[in-house]
Amino acid sequence: MTSISKVRYSRRSMLKTGAAAMAGATLPAPMVWGQQTKDITLRQFGTGVSNLNDVANKVKEDLGFTLEMTALDSDSVTQRAATQPGSFDIADIEYWICKKVWPTGNLQAMETARIANYDKIVGIFRNGLLTPDSTIAQGTAPHTVGFVEGPGGTEFVDEESGWMTLIPTIYNADTLGIRPDLIGRPISNWSELLNPEFAGKASILDISSIGIMDMAMVCESMGEITYADKGNMTREEIDQTIAIFTEAKQNGQFRAFWKSFDESVNLMASGEVVIQSMWSPAITAVKSRGIPCIYQPLEEGYRSWGGGIGLSSNLSGMELDAAYDYINWYLSGWVGGYLMRQGYYSAVPETSRDFMTENEWGYWFEGKEATDVITSPTGDALAQAGEVRDGGSFQERMGAVACWNAVMDENQYMVRKWNEFIAA
Amino acid sequence: MTEQTASLDAPAAARAKPRRAPSRHAAGWLLAAPLAAVLGLFLVLPILMIAIVSFWGATEFSIYPAFQFDNYAFLFGSDVTYRVFGNTLKYALITWLFTLLIGFTVAYYLAFHIRSLTWQIALFLLCTIPFWTSNIIRMISWIPFLGREGIANSALLSWGVIDAPLDWLLFSDFSVILAFVHLYTLFMVVPIFNTMMRIDTSLIEAAVDAGATGWQVLWHVIVPLTKPGIMIGTIFVVTLVMGDFITVRFMSGSQSANVGRLISNDIGLLQYPSASATAVILLITVLMVIGILLRFVDIRKEL
Numbered sequence: 001m002t003s004i005s006k007v008r009y010s011r012r013s014m015l016k017t018g019a020a021a022m023a024g025a026t027l028p029a030p031m032v033w034g035q036q037t038k039d040i041t042l043r044q045f046g047t048g049v050s051n052l053n054d055v056a057n058k059v060k061e062d063l064g065f066t067l068e069m070t071a072l073d074s075d076s077v078t079q080r081a082a083t084q085p086g087s088f089d090i091a092d093i094e095y096w097i098c099k100k101v102w103p104t105g106n107l108q109a110m111e112t113a114r115i116a117n118y119d120k121i122v123g124i125f126r127n128g129l130l131t132p133d134s135t136i137a138q139g140t141a142p143h144t145v146g147f148v149e150g151p152g153g154t155e156f157v158d159e160e161s162g163w164m165t166l167i168p169t170i171y172n173a174d175t176l177g178i179r180p181d182l183i184g185r186p187i188s189n190w191s192e193l194l195n196p197e198f199a200g201k202a203s204i205l206d207i208s209s210i211g212i213m214d215m216a217m218v219c220e221s222m223g224e225i226t227y228a229d230k231g232n233m234t235r236e237e238i239d240q241t242i243a244i245f246t247e248a249k250q251n252g253q254f255r256a257f258w259k260s261f262d263e264s265v266n267l268m269a270s271g272e273v274v275i276q277s278m279w280s281p282a283i284t285a286v287k288s289r290g291i292p293c294i295y296q297p298l299e300e301g302y303r304s305w306g307g308g309i310g311l312s313s314n315l316s317g318m319e320l321d322a323a324y325d326y327i328n329w330y331l332s333g334w335v336g337g338y339l340m341r342q343g344y345y346s347a348v349p350e351t352s353r354d355f356m357t358e359n360e361w362g363y364w365f366e367g368k369e370a371t372d373v374i375t376s377p378t379g380d381a382l383a384q385a386g387e388v389r390d391g392g393s394f395q396e397r398m399g400a401v402a403c404w405n406a407v408m409d410e411n412q413y414m415v416r417k418w419n420e421f422i423a424a
Numbered sequence: 425m426t427e428q429t430a431s432l433d434a435p436a437a438a439r440a441k442p443r444r445a446p447s448r449h450a451a452g453w454l455l456a457a458p459l460a461a462v463l464g465l466f467l468v469l470p471i472l473m474i475a476i477v478s479f480w481g482a483t484e485f486s487i488y489p490a491f492q493f494d495n496y497a498f499l500f501g502s503d504v505t506y507r508v509f510g511n512t513l514k515y516a517l518i519t520w521l522f523t524l525l526i527g528f529t530v531a532y533y534l535a536f537h538i539r540s541l542t543w544q545i546a547l548f549l550l551c552t553i554p555f556w557t558s559n560i561i562r563m564i565s566w567i568p569f570l571g572r573e574g575i576a577n578s579a580l581l582s583w584g585v586i587d588a589p590l591d592w593l594l595f596s597d598f599s600v601i602l603a604f605v606h607l608y609t610l611f612m613v614v615p616i617f618n619t620m621m622r623i624d625t626s627l628i629e630a631a632v633d634a635g636a637t638g639w640q641v642l643w644h645v646i647v648p649l650t651k652p653g654i655m656i657g658t659i660f661v662v663t664l665v666m667g668d669f670i671t672v673r674f675m676s677g678s679q680s681a682n683v684g685r686l687i688s689n690d691i692g693l694l695q696y697p698s699a700s701a702t703a704v705i706l707l708i709t710v711l712m713v714i715g716i717l718l719r720f721v722d723i724r725k726e727l
Contacts, residue, residue: 075692083486200591206678256595256677271573415693420504423681
């Protein structure tokens with residue numbers, strides 16, 4: 001530890017040390033720490049979505065230090081962030097998990113002045129507005145848990161305070177996936193999930209915090225319930241929602257529930273299910289088997305989610321500097337391009353553009369017709385020339401978010417009700 | 425478990441008759457110590473831990489030491505618990521019935537109809553081949569087979585037996601029990617086969633000489649003598665089925681619940697105390713079932 005504390009920089013000492021160090025800290029370019037950098041290992045954990053070995057390899061190549069990745073499911077991620085602060089340096093978590101975990105004090109706020117591309121981060125994560133005239137969706141909108149008043153702050157603040165809880169990395173808008181060949185007619189509302197026409201051929205995900213949101217979208221679309229805030233329901237609203245779905249379950253509406261990504265792919269690809277809640281890469285996986293599958297945009301809008309990188313409060317000195325380097329590198333475009341070619345969005349889309357072809361950028365971000373074959377980062381063909389992305393452009397998709405993944409005040413009650421639903 | 429080990433320790437200690445009389449007790453204790461230490465550390469201690477945590481309290485992301493009955497109060501106050509325990513017992517009972525019938529038949533055939541020892545061993549090993557792959561793979565391989573467009577349905581459709589695919593083949597109680605029976609029948613075959621092999625064939629000859637019919641021999645000679653094997657197999661099957669959660673989750677498409685799933689849901693949501701309370705009740709239930717079973721047969725005597 002002594003070698004590290006010798007080169008520890010406070011902001012003040014950094015100003016004194018001069019331009020070289022300043023440039024190193026604020027530019028996304030890798031810093032030259034020599035041998036010491038190579039010895040640094042940062043331990044990152046998070047959901048499988050963005051914990052990719054390709055990213056760790058590229059970090060080693062570009063920045064010189066080692067990034068250890070651990071992929072877990074979202075329950076385990078929450079648990080680890082809340083209960084084992086010593087086990088990680090970087091937490092790659094979702095914003096609703098941040099709301100749960102931040103009060104434990106296991107994460108430290110990040111200074112936006114040290115984030116080179118901070119000004120280019122999409123408005124959703126800063127003031128909540130995609131465009132100046134956007135309305136803010138229900139649920140745990142990222143900007144509401146994105147800032148604290150200062151270093152060591154425990155309360156979230158509404159304005160851009162200069163101290164960020166999570167640096168946004170990846171986000172998307174989720175909706176229902178359908179098998180157009182087996183349905184044979186247009187689908188345009190969430191309520192279709194409970195349409196008796198699809199009895200025995202529908203599915204919903206068995207992850208209570210997300211499943212309840214999809215349920216709420218359906219109930220609202222059916223006109224049965226109007227929620228004040230789908231992301232923070234009252235007990236009555238939870239009871240009503242679960243009651244509607246329990247009745248549907250007992251009438252045999254659902255073929256199965258799924259909990260893991262692969263299950264959702266198999267249910268859809270085998271034709272067991274023709275309409276279900278789904279995640280974007282699962283659609284891609286079904287399509288890459290040559291089976292038609294659409295990520296259907298719906299009138300009521302999307303259920304959206306966002307993830308970001310948080311720093312452990314144990315980080316300091318050179319490790320902390322390395323972590324800032326990593327964040328700046330993360331936002332500098334290579335990762336963004338990689339993720340956007342899977343159908344996700346990057347927090348700083350414009351830097352990602354340099355790492356995508358004009359065709360890819362047009363297809364994934366602008367919602368234009370593909371001019372050539374679109375392939376995934378692993379090389380599978382996802383779309384042919386002339387096809388457009390389901391839901392259209394970034395503005396159309398992220399502009400139609402109805403609610404964000406959230407954690408409710410009545411979470412424990414909701415979970416109990418959810419267990420009753422599964423056992424019903 | 426503990427009762428059995430105690431009984432195993434006693435003869436072991438007795439057998440180790442030392443030459444010098446004064447150290448007789450010391451040697452006995454020493455011989456029993458390793459097993460006692462292993463069981464104490466890896467069986468008794470964890471169970472005690474679970475029992476203790478079951479009285480703790482939990483917030484959304486942490487647990488805190490306390491002595492409260494909230495977890496048990498909620499568990500016994502919710503009708504979900506009774507339904508789920510009922511469901512678990514139902515699975516155990518039906519699975520037991522089928523594994524017993526199949527297991528007994530297979531063991532009977534191996535023990536009494538195959539004459540050469542070589543063939544008996546060969547066929548017995550054949551039974552174990554599926555066990556060379558993992559439990560989960562054997563279970564999941566049923567899914568494409570039973571699915572709506574799976575092999576079973578397409579075969580039935582092409583034979584003209586049915587007009588529309590049968591939905592209840594997969595993601596139903598049927599598929600859950602099918603998977604259980606498939607997974608656990610061997611646990612019935614092995615102990616029953618083992619006890620049958622030890623039956624003195626002269627007893628059967630005597631019964632036949634005395635004029636007993638085939639069924640009478642089976643019912644009055646073989647079944648009573650096979651009881652310990654049946655009981656051991658039963659304990660295996662019942663405990664495995666009651667403690668399972670992954671089979672129920674996959675084969676019912678998450679649509680049915682058993683106690684194991686209740687516990688795994690709680691763990692997923694960081695509710696360790698409530699998971700522990702459910703585990704304690706499950707443990708007590710299983711011990712009670714085994715206790716009842718042991719009243720029918722004295723395994724210790726028969727072994």
